[in-house]
Amino acid sequence: MIGLAEQFGASGSPMYDPSAVAVAVDSTLVIGAGMHVDVETRASSRGGDRGESVMGRLSGMWLHGDRYVIEGLDKVAADAKVCVDVDAERLLRYVCI
Numbered sequence: 001m002i003g004l005a006e007q008f009g010a011s012g013s014p015m016y017d018p019s020a021v022a023v024a025v026d027s028t029l030v031i032g033a034g035m036h037v038d039v040e041t042r043a044s045s046r047g048g049d050r051g052e053s054v055m056g057r058l059s060g061m062w063l064h065g066d067r068y069v070i071e072g073l074d075k076v077a078a079d080a081k082v083c084v085d086v087d088a089e090r091l092l093r094y095v096c097i
Contacts, residue, residue: 018095023083029094031085034078055082 005013023029040052
């Protein structure tokens with residue numbers, strides 16, 4: 001895992017677990033937005049992987065065979081809070097003490 005980020009042009013390594021624990025303790029470290037979240041249940045030719053989270057505030061993309069087609073947009077109720085911004089400096093201080 002160490003060095004993997006550099007292979008993709010990133011300067012560091014992801015810290016998913018420490019970030020999740022820190023946000024569970026102090027939710028002010030992030031800004032969340034209510035969104036509807038679906039989970040991909042099978043791999044598709046559009047590049048989606050099984051288990052991928054697909055989120056948005058509108059629904060209107062329907063699976064036809066192996067691809068999604070837009071057939072009109074309907075507002076959908078948010079069923080999850082999705083992180084859209086993080087106070088990275090505070091988070092790093094929090095998890096690296």
